[in-house]
Amino acid sequence: xxxxxxxxxHGEGFRQAMAWLHTWAGxxxxxxxxxxxxxxxxxxxxxxxxxxxxxxxxxxxxxxxADHAADMAQRYxxxxxxxxxxxxxxxxxxxxxxxxxxxQVPKPAPGTRGFKRVTLDPQTxxxxxxxxxxxxxFLYRFHFELEIGPPWGRWLASIAGMFMLIAILSGxxxxxxxxxDFFTFRPAKGGQRAWMDGHNALSVLGLPFHLMIxxxxxxxxxxxxxxxxxxxxYDYPRQYSEERFPGLAxxxxxxxxxxxxxxxxxxTAAQSLWQGGIAGAVIVANPSKPNxxxxxxxxxxEKVSYARxxxxxxxxxxxxxxLKHHEDNxxxxxxxxxxxxLHLGFFAQPVLRWLYFIVSLAGTAMVxxxxxxxxxxxxxxxxxxxxxQLSLRLVDGLNAxxxxxxxLAIVVYFCANRLLPVDLPGRxxxxxxxxxxxWGLSYLYAFVFPRRQWRDLWALAAVGALALPAxxxxxxxxHLAASLxxxxxVMAGFDLTAWAAAALMGxxxxxxxxxxxxxxxxxxxxxxPSSTTATRVHERHEGTSTxxxxxxxxxxxxxxxxxxx
Numbered sequence: 122x123x124x125x126x127x128x129x130x131h132g133e134g135f136r137q138a139m140a141w142l143h144t145w146a147g148x149x150x151x152x153x154x155x156x157x158x159x160x161x162x163x164x165x166x167x168x169x170x171x172x173x174x175x176x177x178x179x180x181x182x183x184x185x186x187a188d189h190a191a192d193m194a195q196r197y198x199x200x201x202x203x204x205x206x207x208x209x210x211x212x213x214x215x216x217x218x219x220x221x222x223x224x225q226v227p228k229p230a231p232g233t234r235g236f237k238r239v240t241l242d243p244q245t246x247x248x249x250x251x252x253x254x255x256x257x258x259f260l261y262r263f264h265f266e267l268e269i270g271p272p273w274g275r276w277l278a279s280i281a282g283m284f285m286l287i288a289i290l291s292g293x294x295x296x297x298x299x300x301x302d303f304f305t306f307r308p309a310k311g312g313q314r315a316w317m318d319g320h321n322a323l324s325v326l327g328l329p330f331h332l333m334i335x336x337x338x339x340x341x342x343x344x345x346x347x348x349x350x351x352x353x354x355y356d357y358p359r360q361y362s363e364e365r366f367p368g369l370a371x372x373x374x375x376x377x378x379x380x381x382x383x384x385x386x387x388x389t390a391a392q393s394l395w396q397g398g399i400a401g402a403v404i405v406a407n408p409s410k411p412n413x414x415x416x417x418x419x420x421x422x423e424k425v426s427y428a429r430x431x432x433x434x435x436x437x438x439x440x441x442x443x444l445k446h447h448e449d450n451x452x453x454x455x456x457x458x459x460x461x462x463l464h465l466g467f468f469a470q471p472v473l474r475w476l477y478f479i480v481s482l483a484g485t486a487m488v489x490x491x492x493x494x495x496x497x498x499x500x501x502x503x504x505x506x507x508x509x510q511l512s513l514r515l516v517d518g519l520n521a522x523x524x525x526x527x528x529l530a531i532v533v534y535f536c537a538n539r540l541l542p543v544d545l546p547g548r549x550x551x552x553x554x555x556x557x558x559x560w561g562l563s564y565l566y567a568f569v570f571p572r573r574q575w576r577d578l579w580a581l582a583a584v585g586a587l588a589l590p591a592x593x594x595x596x597x598x599x600h601l602a603a604s605l606x607x608x609x610x611v612m613a614g615f616d617l618t619a620w621a622a623a624a625l626m627g628x629x630x631x632x633x634x635x636x637x638x639x640x641x642x643x644x645x646x647x648x649x650p651s652s653t654t655a656t657r658v659h660e661r662h663e664g665t666s667t668x669x670x671x672x673x674x675x676x677x678x679x680x681x682x683x684x685x686x
Contacts, residue, residue, distance in 0.1 A: 136295055143291035144495065148516075150284035151492045152523035157264055157278060158488055159527065161334075162481040164261040165466055165474055168216040171256030173615040174538045176597040178240065178251050180609045181218035185243035187392070187400045188385035190220050193246030195384045197239070198222060198408070206374065208405040210384070213243045214422060220246075253548040254538055259556075260531070265338070268553070272345065279342050286335045288491075292324060320494055323487040327480040334481070337464035340457060366430045375412040379439045381405070384415065386441065391417035391434040394446060399423060401431070405438060413438030426455055427462035492520045518567040518574065525578035526563025528626065532585035533559040535619075539592040579630035586623035590616035 147154075163170065172178065194210045202208065202224040209223040220243040229235025240249050259268075266274035324331070344351060348358070355361045388400045401420030407413045419432040428450060435445040450458065462468060466477045496517045499509070537555040541548055567574040593616060594600035604613035 136297075139291040139294040143288055143295055146284045146291065147288040147488070147491050148495050150281040151488055151495075152519055153267070153277070153281045154285050155485060155488045155492065155523055156267070156527055157281060158481065158485040159531070160260045160264040162478060162485055163531070164257065164264050165469075165478050165481065167257035167261045169257070169611050169615065170260070171254075171258065172217070172611050173593075174254045174256045174535070175240075175251040176593070176599050176612070178219060178249055179242065180599070180607060180612075181213070181243070182608065184215055184218055185213050185220075187212045188388045190243040191384035191388045191400075191403055193241060193243060194220055194222050194403070195381070196246050197241055197248070198224060199381075201239075202226070202237075203409050205408065206406070208403075208408055210403040210405075212388075212400055212402060212420075214401065214420065216422075219243060219249070252538075252543045254552060255549045259534070259553055265341075268557075275342055275345060279339060279346055282335055282339050286332075286339070289328075289331055289335060293328075296321070317494060317498075320487060320490040323483050323490060327483045327487075330480045331484050331487070333460075334464055334484070337460045340460050341464065343457075372406065372412065372414075374407040374410045377411055378409055379411040379413065381408050381413055381415075381438050382441050387415045387417050387434075387436050387438075390436070390441075390443075391419075394434055395419060395432070398432070408438065411439060414444065421462075422467050425462045425468050426459040427465050427467060428455075428458050429461075430454075489524045492516075492524065496520065514571055518564065518571060521567035521574040521578060522560070522564035525575055525582060525629075526560055526567065529563055529578055529582040529585065530556045530560035532582050532589070532622075535589055536585055536592060539589075539596045575633040576630050579626050579633060583623045583627035583630055586619045586626060589619040 190212050191210060194208075198205070198208050198210075204227050205224040206227050207225050211217075211221040211223075213220055220241040221238060222241060223236055223238045226235040226237070240251060241247065242249050262268070265278045267277055268274065269277065339346065344361075351358060351361045355364075384403055384405070388403065392398055392400055399420045399422075400417050401422070402418040404416040404418070405413060406416075415436045415438045417434050417436075419428075421427050421431060430447075430450060432448045433445075434443070434447075436442065437444055449455075466474065469477055496513055499513055534552055534556040537552045541551055541555075545551060563578055566578065570577065590601050593612075599609065599612050601613055601616045604610075604616070
């Protein structure tokens with residue numbers, strides 16, 4: 122692209138370069154970033170989504186004491202997994218009030234690691250059978266692995282995060298009146314101006330949050346992205362992992378048998394050492410053996426910092442002797458863990474968690490409006506060649522599938538949880554298959570029916586979200602009325618949020634329908650201003666009467682408010 126020196130005021134060169142960078146950095150990874158932002162937004166309520174997707178679990182109106190839950194887990198494991206090499210116990214919390222145990226059998230089948238997870242009622246210790254589902258964990262892991270798996274999924278997500286950081290920083294440089302843009306929204310103007318105002322307002326609304334969430338997301342994978350320091354300081358990478366995350370060192374079980382002391386006593390002792398801290402998990406190595414070791418880990422929901430090597434207390438499982446008390450990770454590690462904790466938001470109480478959700482949703486909309494603005498802006502330019510129209514149609518189809526189609530796929534994922542048979546083999550896999558099949562079909566629909574792609578996909582997503590509470594009522598006993606009467610705000614909150622999402626997506630579908638219905642058929646693929654209009658726009662934004670060349674307004678000749686798409 123050639124930039125005319127007389128088409129830009131003095132001093133605009135750097136800002137124009139940043140505008141170009143902002144545009145293309147946002148577009149190239151925009152489709153992936155939208156999916157990452159939306160799934161990350163929903164992941165703030167990961168435990169609640171998992172609870173809704175497992176309606177067979179009885180409602181828990183209070184959190185069972187950690188020591189009692191540990192004793193209930195020990196009683197179950199002593200009966201069903203006495204010869205296991207390790208027990209992993211996730212204690213109940215306010216957001217996940219169930220008791221989850223994981224154990225490893227001593228001789229796993231070939232090709233397997235031999236782990237089995239069971240959910241227990243924390244009050245009685247009885248096993249609770251619930252439908253197979255990945256629940257909110259699917260969306261949570263999609264957020265940073267894109268269902269590709271490590272390490273390639275994490276690499277792709279990290280690269281997208283780098284592009285996001287570049288787009289944010291270049292967008293800040295591009296905008297002269299960044300705070301004025303927050304209070305400027307002119308939907309009546311329509312077209313590019315309205316989309317630009319919306320994109321700017323959404324960007325400025327959560328700018329500190331967007332910077333924090335992007336940088337902290339990259340920091341989570343800093344060891345993967347920047348391994349040079351680790352390679353220089355350690356002989357091999359595993360040595361770093363063993364020092365950074367020591368946990369319970371593997372050790373061979375001693376011969377003979379020895380009774381394990383009640384786990385509840387270890388939990389009580391650990392919590393007294395933490396002076397009111399709450400236990401989040403218990404790990405037992407070599408249970409029922411003379412060299413049994415019990416490690417009690419502190420909950421990650423108490424502090425802003427998320428310790429990947431959490432504070433823990435280790436005991437001799439047979440004698441009860443204190444073996445190790447790990448508390449301080451050092452100032453550098455604590456600082457990094459604090460930034461990571463801000464990203465994850467595990468510490469957030471309900472009000473702050475909803476603020477996280479709302480601002481993150483605004484970030485999702487920021488990415489989405491930026492993608493749409495890229496197409497709208499170029500359609501309004503005059504003299505578009507046929508090849509350019511084809512590229513616009515391609516990007517518009519990708520936008521529709523990546524934005525509206527992705528939202529539809531998430532709705533279908535939740536619908537599949539209620540529609541698939543409870544005892545279907547591989548049920549969790551079929552839920553994710555439904556998600557990807559609908560997402561793929563949405564791209565196909567967007568390219569086959571380009572004139573009504575947005576309206577139809579948003580309408581389908583709205584209808585699906587509207588039907589979710591009805592499907593819940595028809596397939597389970599924990600419908601909205603029963604949940605409200607029982608004070609079960611996890612189940613009721615999900616249904617009410619589904620209706621709110623349906624209203625939002627229905628409104629977007631209605632706006633898309635009016636936009637197309639109000640345009641002549643020939644204009645639905647391109648709305649190009651005249652050469653005179655382009656000249657006036659050029660004059661207005663350059664702020665000078667000397668620039669009167671009747672040329673098409675190019676990206677290089679626009680100022681900040683016209684080039685942030």
